[in-house]
Amino acid sequence: MGRPPCCDKSNVKRGLWTPEEDAKILAYVSNHGIGNWTSVPKKAGLNRCGKSCRLRWTNYLRPDLKHERFAPEEEELIIKLHKAIGSRWSLIAKKLPGRTDNDVKNYWNTKLRKMLQKMGIDPVTHKPFSQIFSDFGNISGISNTGNLNKSLNTSLMSEPDHQFSSAILTTPEHSCFKKTMEEQVQEYNPTVTHPTSWDFLAQFPVHDTKQLPLFFNEVSSSCPSSTPSSSSTSTFTQSYSCQKSQAPLITPTCTFTCTEFLLSDPVSSTEFQHQQEQYDFDEMFSPTNSSTMAMAQNDVSSCNITSTGSDDDWYLNRSVGRSTYDHGTVNNGLEENNNAADHAAYYSSSASSFVDGILDKDRELHSQFPPLLDPSFDCY
DNA sequence: AAAATCTCCAACCGCACCCGT
DNA sequence: CACGGGTGCGGTTGGAGATTT
CATH class of the missing domain: 1.10.10.60 (Homeodomain-like)
Structure with missing residues (x-):
């Protein structure tokens, strides 16, 4: 075959x-x-x-390749571009003369991703962990956070890597780096103490099991090398999958990551406020991109989460088709809801805010990356 | 000094897209 | 339109070298 x-x-x-x-x-x-x-x-x-x-x-x-270390300016550009377009390494590499997509990808995976994590920034969403914790608490009803495992302090509370570009640290948009993660969490959610690792989240009581797999899907994508954690104490066993072949009749037409869906309130009208982080550039800047339905994707959405849990063990498995990660669809969050009418009403009610969000993001990116909007910019 | 562990990155893999037939 | 070969792409792996114990 x-x-x-x-x-x-x-x-x-x-x-x-x-x-x-x-x-x-x-x-x-x-x-x-x-x-x-x-x-x-x-x-x-x-x-x-x-x-x-x-x-x-x-x-x-290739004779035009650079083989020296990445410059601070290159680091900063990679981070900015990753924030804007996600792991489109080839696109990012095109903006870095002499660097290949493999170079950029490796540098991200070995250096920049870890740097961001150490500094309390989720490398996937580029949001402070604290905000994610806070949002996760909001949607899962987390209240008992006093049992956070101090042993996890080392992973994310360690000293910032001072080799990291000072230019990045002083960039206003990254000013959150200057705060420790603990400070951030206290700021966003005073009830949370000693947040230290994604692992600790597994200790939380799961109030909404439908949302949990999505959350861990994104965690897994944040940490591609997720392995069984002996420090977690999760007690769930759940398998989740969403594939095009299993999709409900209502085809979702908005594109945002699972995290962004998860972190939003699925029943409020503000669910699209965080979703524009990882749009395709080509779609984002296409002449039709202002149309809600222009965001429609035909890509197969194929996320597969398997969480097997005992008291001391859990692991996550994520299997995502090539484009799926970038085009994560709301299917992911509603897979188990087979009520098509609910889906329709849901999307209808949120369409206007969604369009507004797209337009806002469009303006933001226009101001942030004018060179990329030049006609010569080659998306593909 | 040796063993264990970690880091980094070149290379591989599989899938999707493009394009000619 | 279908098919198949070539290429692009992103995720993952393997192992050499560096670092720590």
Whole structure:
């Protein structure tokens, strides 16, 4: 089933490239240029998959690539762009001359994401953890937060990494970095004490089990390498999935992340206030982007959460189709509600605020990233 | 000094899109 | 329109080197 492999994996060399192999690629490209990578290994005398050759060239051998450390300005730009468009590494890389999407992705995963977490910023939503805690408390009815595990203090309450660009720290929009996470949480929700890690959330009583999987989906996406946590004490077992094939008749047409849906109040009229963080740039700035329905996506929404819990163990599994993460739909939050009429009324009532939100975000991004709005900006 | 652990990043994987046939 | 090959993309892995115990 599915697509056959591009080459016989058992007969091609894999792993690190040798200088000799690099030289062959360079020689081939200098003589023939780029094109039809499938035939490159044979023509260049390499026992490699064509795809591997292309990757080696685009990520490492291209003469226009930088190989030095990221500059503070680059760090700042990555963070800003990630905040605006999410993990569209190729798009972000296009704004960083000499950097590849792989470079940017690796730098984000190994450095910037951790920096933000240490500073109390959720790297997915770019919101202070405190705000998320507060919002989560609001929607789940969390009141008993006194049992937060102090042992978790180390993960997020540690000293800020002072290698982090001072330019970023002094950017007004990141001024929240100057506060510890504890301060932030106290500010947003005085009832919360010693918030330290996402893990601690698993200790909370679950008042609305329909919302829990969505929350953990986003947590999982914040921490891609989520592994069983021995410090958690969750006591739930729940499986959640939402796929296009299972979607209700009402096709959701707004695009925002699961977190943003979750963090909003699903029954109020303000649910779209936080949803515009991760729109597609191309859609965001398309001529039709002001139309609510222009946000409609055909992408498969396929989130799969599996939480198995004992007193000392939980794990999360997230399986998301390529575009799904960026186009998370409200299906995610309403999967178990099969009342199509409710859905229709729900979306109808929120349409105006949704449009307003889009327009507001549009203006915000216009002022924040004018260069990206230039016609020459190549989204795809 | 050795072992264990961590960090970083090159490379791989699989899926989706594009485009020619 | 359907199909298939080539390419782009984002998520994940493996292992070398660095750091800590």
